[in-house]
Amino acid sequence: MLDQEQVENFKRNGHLILRGLIDEETVSAWQSQFWDHLGCRIDQPEKWPEKVEGFQPSPLFGSMPVLTFIAEQFGGGNFNGGGCGVLTRWPDTNQSWSMPDTGHLDGYPGEGCQAVLMMGATTYLHDVESKGGAYVYWPGSHDIAHRYFRKYPGRIEGTFRETPEWEKRGWGIFSDDNNEAPKEFVAKAGDVILWHGWLCHSGSTNANSSPRVGFFARWVHNDDAGIRKSIPEDPWHHWSI
Numbered sequence: 001m002l003d004q005e006q007v008e009n010f011k012r013n014g015h016l017i018l019r020g021l022i023d024e025e026t027v028s029a030w031q032s033q034f035w036d037h038l039g040c041r042i043d044q045p046e047k048w049p050e051k052v053e054g055f056q057p058s059p060l061f062g063s064m065p066v067l068t069f070i071a072e073q074f075g076g077g078n079f080n081g082g083g084c085g086v087l088t089r090w091p092d093t094n095q096s097w098s099m100p101d102t103g104h105l106d107g108y109p110g111e112g113c114q115a116v117l118m119m120g121a122t123t124y125l126h127d128v129e130s131k132g133g134a135y136v137y138w139p140g141s142h143d144i145a146h147r148y149f150r151k152y153p154g155r156i157e158g159t160f161r162e163t164p165e166w167e168k169r170g171w172g173i174f175s176d177d178n179n180e181a182p183k184e185f186v187a188k189a190g191d192v193i194l195w196h197g198w199l200c201h202s203g204s205t206n207a208n209s210s211p212r213v214g215f216f217a218r219w220v221h222n223d224d225a226g227i228r229k230s231i232p233e234d235p236w237h238h239w240s241i
C-alpha cells in the first residue's frame with residue numbers, strides 16, 4: 001500500500017520511483033533465468049545474441065503481489081494487466097549518446113489506438129547508469145496529454161497523428177511544452193518506476209558496456225471502450241486515488 005505522500009507525488013509528477021521494490025532474491029533469480037535462457041553470461045559479450053526472444057521471468061514482474069496491490073489501489077479494481085514485456089538494449093558504443101528529443105505514449109504503436117494505457121511499471125535486471133539505455137521520461141507530461149485530449153477528445157483514437165501540428169512537431173505535442181526537461185531512469189536492478197499511461201517517454205541509446213534489460217508491465221482499464229467515449233475534466237476520474 002502506497003502512502004498519501006507517494007500517491008500525491010505520483011499524481012503531481014505522473015510517475016513514482018520505488019527504490020528496491022523488488023527483493024534481491026527475486027532479482028538474482030531473474031538474472032540466472034535470463035542468462036540461462038540465452039546460454040551465455042553477462043561477462044561474455046562475444047556470445048550475446050542480437051535478439052532476446054521468448055524470455056519471461058518467473059515470478060512474472062507485473063503479476064507480483066507488490067505490483068498487483070498497487071494496481072488495485074490505484075485503479076480500485078478496474079485496472080487489468082500486469083504481465084511482463086522484456087526489452088533489451090545491448091551496448092552500442094558506435095553511437096554517441098544524446099537525450100531523445102521526443103518520446104511517445106504507449107497504446108499507439110500502429111494506426112489508431114490499441115488501448116488507452118492507464119499505468120506502466122518498469123524495472124531493470126541489472127543496474128543502469130546514465131547513458132546506459134535508460135527509460136527516459138518527461139516528468140509531469142501526463143498533464144499535457146490530459147489537456148490535449150480534453151481539447152480534442154476524438155483524437156484519443158490516435159488521429160492526433162493526422163494533424164498539421166503533428167507534421168511539424170510529432171510526439172513533441174506531448175512534451176515540447178513540458179515544464180521539466182526529460183530525465184533518465186537511472187536505477188539499480190529491482191528499483192521500479194511507476195508511470196501514468198500518458199507520461200511521455202522514450203527508450204534511449206545504450207552507450208555503456210552493460211546491457212540494459214528492461215521489464216515492462218502495463219495496465220489498461222476494464223472498460224477501455226467506455227473510457228474513450230469522453231475525457232473527464234478530473235484527470236483522476238477513472239482512478240481511485
Ligand SMILES: O=C(O)CCC(=O)C(=O)O
Pocket residue numbers: 087106133134135136201202203204214216
Ligand atoms: O526501452 C525503453 O526504455 C522504453 C520502451 C518503450 O517505451 C516501450 O516499449 O513502449
Ligand SMILES: [Fe+2]
Pocket residue numbers: 104105106201202
Ligand atoms: Fe513506450
